[in-house]
Amino acid sequence: MKIGVAYYPEHWPEDRWPTDARMMKEMGIDVVRVGEFAWSRLEPRRDQYDMLWLERAIQILAGEGLEVILGTPTAEPPPWLFDRHPQIVPVDEDGRRWFPGSRRDACLNNTAYRRYVRRIVREVARVFGPNRDVVAWQIDNEIGCHPAGRCYCDDCEQAFREWLKMRYGTIERLNKLWGTAFWSQDFADWQFVPAPRRTPAGVHPSLALDYQRFITATAREFIQEQRELIEQYCPTEPTITTNALAFWTDQLNQFSIAGALDVAAFDNYPIAGPNPDGAAIGLDLTRSLKRAPFWVLEQQAGPTAIPCSHSRPRPGELRLWTYQAAARGADLIAYFRWRTAPAGQEMHWYGILDPDAQPSAYFEELKATFAELKEHAPLWQGRLPKADVALVLDYDSHWALRANSMTAELDLRAQFTTLHGLLRRMGITADILTPEQSPAGYAAAIVPMPMIVRDQAARQWQSYVEGGGRLLVTAPAGYRTEQNAWVATRPPAALSGLLGVQVAAHDVFNGDEGPSIAMDGTEFPVKGFCCLLELMGAEAVGAYGEGSHAAIPAVTRAAAGQGSAWFLGAVSTDALYGHVLERVLAEAGLRRSPWSSDTIEVIPLQAGQAQPPRTFVLNHGGAAVMLPLAEGETRTDALTGRRHTSAVVLAAYGVALLDK
Numbered sequence: 001m002k003i004g005v006a007y008y009p010e011h012w013p014e015d016r017w018p019t020d021a022r023m024m025k026e027m028g029i030d031v032v033r034v035g036e037f038a039w040s041r042l043e044p045r046r047d048q049y050d051m052l053w054l055e056r057a058i059q060i061l062a063g064e065g066l067e068v069i070l071g072t073p074t075a076e077p078p079p080w081l082f083d084r085h086p087q088i089v090p091v092d093e094d095g096r097r098w099f100p101g102s103r104r105d106a107c108l109n110n111t112a113y114r115r116y117v118r119r120i121v122r123e124v125a126r127v128f129g130p131n132r133d134v135v136a137w138q139i140d141n142e143i144g145c146h147p148a149g150r151c152y153c154d155d156c157e158q159a160f161r162e163w164l165k166m167r168y169g170t171i172e173r174l175n176k177l178w179g180t181a182f183w184s185q186d187f188a189d190w191q192f193v194p195a196p197r198r199t200p201a202g203v204h205p206s207l208a209l210d211y212q213r214f215i216t217a218t219a220r221e222f223i224q225e226q227r228e229l230i231e232q233y234c235p236t237e238p239t240i241t242t243n244a245l246a247f248w249t250d251q252l253n254q255f256s257i258a259g260a261l262d263v264a265a266f267d268n269y270p271i272a273g274p275n276p277d278g279a280a281i282g283l284d285l286t287r288s289l290k291r292a293p294f295w296v297l298e299q300q301a302g303p304t305a306i307p308c309s310h311s312r313p314r315p316g317e318l319r320l321w322t323y324q325a326a327a328r329g330a331d332l333i334a335y336f337r338w339r340t341a342p343a344g345q346e347m348h349w350y351g352i353l354d355p356d357a358q359p360s361a362y363f364e365e366l367k368a369t370f371a372e373l374k375e376h377a378p379l380w381q382g383r384l385p386k387a388d389v390a391l392v393l394d395y396d397s398h399w400a401l402r403a404n405s406m407t408a409e410l411d412l413r414a415q416f417t418t419l420h421g422l423l424r425r426m427g428i429t430a431d432i433l434t435p436e437q438s439p440a441g442y443a444a445a446i447v448p449m450p451m452i453v454r455d456q457a458a459r460q461w462q463s464y465v466e467g468g469g470r471l472l473v474t475a476p477a478g479y480r481t482e483q484n485a486w487v488a489t490r491p492p493a494a495l496s497g498l499l500g501v502q503v504a505a506h507d508v509f510n511g512d513e514g515p516s517i518a519m520d521g522t523e524f525p526v527k528g529f530c531c532l533l534e535l536m537g538a539e540a541v542g543a544y545g546e547g548s549h550a551a552i553p554a555v556t557r558a559a560a561g562q563g564s565a566w567f568l569g570a571v572s573t574d575a576l577y578g579h580v581l582e583r584v585l586a587e588a589g590l591r592r593s594p595w596s597s598d599t600i601e602v603i604p605l606q607a608g609q610a611q612p613p614r615t616f617v618l619n620h621g622g623a624a625v626m627l628p629l630a631e632g633e634t635r636t637d638a639l640t641g642r643r644h645t646s647a648v649v650l651a652a653y654g655v656a657l658l659d660k
């Protein structure tokens, strides 16, 4: 377990740097992240590089025994570059160009920007590649953040056409697969394919989906190019990452991005207050990208500000959030930031030191946290959470639905978040998988809204179920082709055999106009969308109540081999999702933790022969809790050595690492 911090030496006079480095070391920090956003200091004028100040800063940090993660500074070009090439600023879907002066305001496909990116990255790599104090590289910063990440400029349009050529080969094939006969959109040549800018009646859904894929492909290629430059100048294989946003953004397929990285990383701001779910889903996704320990490159170190203003963390919350990240698989946690910025857009995102260089109100809590983490990390080091459920996230399906939906109620990302939160509140940890990854080995697999079902995924889920897996699929499923056109057979198409149903029709509703679903003696409301299912071998376990859809199956279960495949044919509330989950998980032999709740987080760790069972229990509430034990049961907290009988007592914002 390593502790890190973001440091921007360019923000303070050089004679301050030794003090900062010494204080970092004394505080227990191991790694310092520098260099991101320093382009205007590293290349103050075109072709005039100044790397010396950064070399001196790294030398001072290294002199205290601190390691360095070096960021490439490409997330914000210097003003002279905007002056020389105003066209590098992205364009929105209305054709309006953004303005420079913040960050992420350069188009990744702009040829001039990319030329200058190669120059500055080559120069940084040339100088620092051989520097042994630089232990890892962070490419750019938070790629995919801010709306300007979706650019519609002429360079993007041209690059999109090239990307389409690679994907489709001929324009005729694109026309056929997209279905461009609709509304007179047959393209006679690649040069007529537009970026999906604002139109009077929406964008062609095939175009919209492919453009979103193209944005991910652009970001990955941008990372890959920097990666190759860095590798050229490092005498040994460098460790390369980027600080990604996990579930904070849906602009990029994070699995694809992680394919170009050595280690997945996440910027973790659990600013949601007493609800641990927002951070939990980001941490779980980041761990799942490589199914390996990961890094948190920015961990909240104090209050934040616009656009994420929330009340000040309560005493104990920063410690708690640190443990949450460690429990969910982080083995390097770097705080943002060492000292509050003296100026600029983020001057109210507070650091470990206040703007006046005095220790912040959280300094002592963080220092103590670092010390205890280092002392206790061997208790869980190398052990990821024990994930019993595979939660399948298909970015293509999410984007397909967003590009063209039956109703606004259909939001894959929102339902995914709900399902993850429900599992979390049951104390059941989920790994997040792509549809291409087999859920074999997980007791249950949940696939929310797979609009696009590839044959390979359908076959994989079939054999998973036949081998004893419990699968839950939610509607809508199997509507679209890879190109976001209608499939040739009735939904859920490739899943019909496994789920034992066909969708005869679907219906949409405003507000509370929808029917109810009767299941196990309880009525649940439909929210906006429901499928009318025909049984093709499945049994109905829930059906619509009174009204024109009365008695039509809404929730089904089909047995196959050793397992079962469930289909939830409507959008509903947490109550129905929770109820169906309970039934599926019960079949899978999974039980809800008796302690887990909105504010109590329970995270069992993987156990093995040489690894005794251990479970993290975190109290995100502001009051102490007593978690009851069975008669005669005892649990020992490995962090304190305290033996609990009759109940585990957790202080407000408290943490325990229990045996079992």
Ligand SMILES: [Zn+2]
Binding pocket: 090, 091, 107, 108, 109, 110, 151, 152, 153, 154, 155, 156, 157
């Ligand atoms: Zn662009």
